[in-house]
Amino acid sequence: MDDDRVFRALADPTRRHLLDRLHERDGRTLTELESELEMTRFGVMKHLKVLEGAGLVVTRRSGREKLHFLNPVPIRLIHDRWIDKYTERRVSALADLKTTLEDAG
Amino acid sequence: MDDDRVFRALADPTRRHLLDRLHERDGRTLTELESELEMTRFGVMKHLKVLEGAGLVVTRRSGREKLHFLNPVPIRLIHDRWIDKYTERRVSALADLKTTLEDAG
DNA sequence: TTGACATGTGACTGTTTAGTCACCTATTAT
DNA sequence: ATAATAGGTGACTAAACAGTCACATGTCAA
Numbered sequence: 001m002d003d004d005r006v007f008r009a010l011a012d013p014t015r016r017h018l019l020d021r022l023h024e025r026d027g028r029t030l031t032e033l034e035s036e037l038e039m040t041r042f043g044v045m046k047h048l049k050v051l052e053g054a055g056l057v058v059t060r061r062s063g064r065e066k067l068h069f070l071n072p073v074p075i076r077l078i079h080d081r082w083i084d085k086y087t088e089r090r091v092s093a094l095a096d097l098k099t100t101l102e103d104a105g
Numbered sequence: 106m107d108d109d110r111v112f113r114a115l116a117d118p119t120r121r122h123l124l125d126r127l128h129e130r131d132g133r134t135l136t137e138l139e140s141e142l143e144m145t146r147f148g149v150m151k152h153l154k155v156l157e158g159a160g161l162v163v164t165r166r167s168g169r170e171k172l173h174f175l176n177p178v179p180i181r182l183i184h185d186r187w188i189d190k191y192t193e194r195r196v197s198a199l200a201d202l203k204t205t206l207e208d209a210g
Numbered sequence: 211t212t213g214a215c216a217t218g219t220g221a222c223t224g225t226t227t228a229g230t231c232a233c234c235t236a237t238t239a240t
Numbered sequence: 241a242t243a244a245t246a247g248g249t250g251a252c253t254a255a256a257c258a259g260t261c262a263c264a265t266g267t268c269a270a
Contacts, residue, residue: 003121004118007115007116007121008116008227010112010115010116010183011112011113011115011116012227012228013109014228016108016112019187020186020187023186023187029246029247030246030247031245031246031247039228039229039230040229040230040231041246041247042229042230042231042248042249043228043229043230045247045248046228046229047228049248063236063237063238063246064236064237064238064245064246064247065237065245065246065247066246066247070187072187072188072192072196073196073199073200073203075183075184075187075188075196076184076188076196076197076199076200077200077203077204078115078180078183078184079180079181079183079184080200080204081125081128082124082125082128082175082177082180083177083180083181087177091177091178091180091181092181094178094181095178095181095182095185098178098182099182099185113257117257117258119258134216134217135216135217136215136216136217144258144259144260145259145260145261146216146217147218147219147259147260147261148258148259148260150217150218151258151259152258154218168216168267168268169215169216169217169266169267169268170216170217170267171216171217
């Protein structure tokens, strides 16, 4: 798995949106994902290809359809690069606090 | 904290290297960080500004020096976006396994 | 106060990247 | 068979970005 590909893949808002959709529910086809976006099929296809190349999305063919699944492992590896086990608890608590405060207002 | 700024900031290898250095040891100055890189001071300064704008680096002035510190909270928020508490344990184990296998050769 | 040091700004250039289009292949249903 | 469906390729354009440079401000030591 290539570091650089993962980070570059995550740098685009459309690709992050695709990951959000797959996180919500796995196994979607290109056509289904395309229908939610203000973009041509070719644009979405390119983005999915980038995500797949980065290992953030894995696919399975089923007839003429291609099903897409989220692979969260590269995300965890990013986390582990800058947050070691000793500080994880503290940082996690801070992040939870931040989310709670933002959700509240 | 702006999502997009964080992801774009992480998309560049030089900026990730700077985060690595700060993860190793906090409180470095621009000049110190510059000396390790094959790049002019201006390039490094621009990168640090991007990291600061994303909230990944926080700074403190001390006389004519500017000290840089790593803030890992945005990284944790990325993690939490696609890895919920229920799957965290499993994904974490997979990531550890991957690291172990790669370190072994 | 003079010179060295540490950081900062705005403009410029070459490269990369997002998004589209014309055109193509493979699979399914009738 | 044939028409509709699902996915795929290579070339193109406009916008974004990395990196550099001339020039400038504020701080420290002798």
